[in-house]
Amino acid sequence: MDKIIIQGGARLVGEVQTSGAKNAVLPLMAASLLVDGWTTITNVPGLKDIETFKKLLKHLGSEVEEVEGGVLKIRTASVTTPDAPYELVKTMRAAILVLGPLVARFKKARVSLPGGCAIGARPVNIHLAGLQKMGAEVGIEGGYVNVSAERLKGARIYMDTRTVTGTENLLLAAVYADGQTILENAALEPEVVCLADALNRMGAHITGAGTETITIEGVKELKAVQTAVIPDRIEAGTFMVASAMARGNVLIKDCPLDNLHAVAVKLREAGATVEQEAGGVRVIGDWPIRSVDVKTLPHPGFPTDMQAQIMAMMCISSGLSVITETIFENRFMHVSELKRMGADISIDGRSAVVKGARRLSGAPLMATDLRASASLILAGLVAEGLTEVSRIYHLDRGYERIEHKLKALGANIKRVKE
Numbered sequence: 001m002d003k004i005i006i007q008g009g010a011r012l013v014g015e016v017q018t019s020g021a022k023n024a025v026l027p028l029m030a031a032s033l034l035v036d037g038w039t040t041i042t043n044v045p046g047l048k049d050i051e052t053f054k055k056l057l058k059h060l061g062s063e064v065e066e067v068e069g070g071v072l073k074i075r076t077a078s079v080t081t082p083d084a085p086y087e088l089v090k091t092m093r094a095a096i097l098v099l100g101p102l103v104a105r106f107k108k109a110r111v112s113l114p115g116g117c118a119i120g121a122r123p124v125n126i127h128l129a130g131l132q133k134m135g136a137e138v139g140i141e142g143g144y145v146n147v148s149a150e151r152l153k154g155a156r157i158y159m160d161t162r163t164v165t166g167t168e169n170l171l172l173a174a175v176y177a178d179g180q181t182i183l184e185n186a187a188l189e190p191e192v193v194c195l196a197d198a199l200n201r202m203g204a205h206i207t208g209a210g211t212e213t214i215t216i217e218g219v220k221e222l223k224a225v226q227t228a229v230i231p232d233r234i235e236a237g238t239f240m241v242a243s244a245m246a247r248g249n250v251l252i253k254d255c256p257l258d259n260l261h262a263v264a265v266k267l268r269e270a271g272a273t274v275e276q277e278a279g280g281v282r283v284i285g286d287w288p289i290r291s292v293d294v295k296t297l298p299h300p301g302f303p304t305d306m307q308a309q310i311m312a313m314m315c316i317s318s319g320l321s322v323i324t325e326t327i328f329e330n331r332f333m334h335v336s337e338l339k340r341m342g343a344d345i346s347i348d349g350r351s352a353v354v355k356g357a358r359r360l361s362g363a364p365l366m367a368t369d370l371r372a373s374a375s376l377i378l379a380g381l382v383a384e385g386l387t388e389v390s391r392i393y394h395l396d397r398g399y400e401r402i403e404h405k406l407k408a409l410g411a412n413i414k415r416v417k418e
């Protein structure tokens, strides 16, 4: 396993290119199951989760070609085995997204229940309840969910919780359903909008994506299209925080500021400059950093996927900040590692109270989940001395060559074989 070693203290200066959004690519890959033709997806980042999803599609019977850097072509003429095995699903929960399209086009699917992960139980009850509402037979056996339907029928579905992949799964199921489907309390995330736009270009009739009510008129046929993936707002947000906390002056190219307004507001409150320029967003940071309170919420609220990163920044702020995680029940795994660097954090239920320290000190750390890994890297950038982050396979799931991008900005960072 690799680890990343950082000598803290460098200021970050320069330009960094935002890669395509992992959480937009995955549902687009699932959408390719809906059609017989060649689906093309461009601006695809080189990430472990995408490799895993490619394996899953090939297991199902799809042809998958990586035409050149960042261009993916997928064709599913038929599905040999409509089942997503545990060994693939357990490392990537987004595999649940094959459920909707498989049932919609091939009338049945057997998908391993994803199980929990470091940040929470991650149930899929809302996905399954929605499919049942559309007339599917849903059964759970041996850790797998079996779903079948001769033809799904449109339904009015209220989702108890704003769920991103739940909304995406039901969108993917509803496009071929008989009649109209209405998704209420739908997720507003930009990745949902990206999927809905692609489905409409394939011939679907979806309105309301990006609002809490999405309406889908079922159609009989869709055609394969080419889609360019939107920039990754969480990767861009991570670099915004990096520049703000490492006294940087960084232009983040293709940064989707409109989808990061809550993050920009908090960084400005903390004293950073965040300005839209031609081709990107410039973030300028300096010390002292003002403490800010943050509460994660569904989009357009402050993203839960940015909580660990802003916490790393608050560890070196000049006062007290309260960070509340309302989406996942166990998303403070980075706290104990940050405390090993001298951070002063106390957890009280869903909130963490962070008392800014003058400096953090480098330490050997262990990554536990994707965004926690990012927060440890950020803390290492500003800590005194050497920081080593192990188990960075978590990081590789969602960040493309992060050490190269940070090194190009002046960070003293390298990846070594453990």
Ligand code: EPZ
Pocket: 023, 026, 093, 094, 120, 121, 122, 123, 124, 125, 126, 127, 128, 161, 162, 163, 164, 165, 166, 191, 304, 305, 327, 328, 329, 370, 371, 398
């Ligand atoms: C998506 O996960 C993202 N993953 C996550 O990003 C992100 O953190 C999350 O949305 C929230 O924004 C992908 O898009 C592949 P949810 P998802 O369903 O869809 C509860 C990353 O770092 N819930 O929106 O799995 C759930 O427990 C990853 O890239 C149910 O109760 O999250 C949670 O509390 C991590 N029942 C809340 O909803 C369900 O059936 C939001 O989860 C589904 C969800």
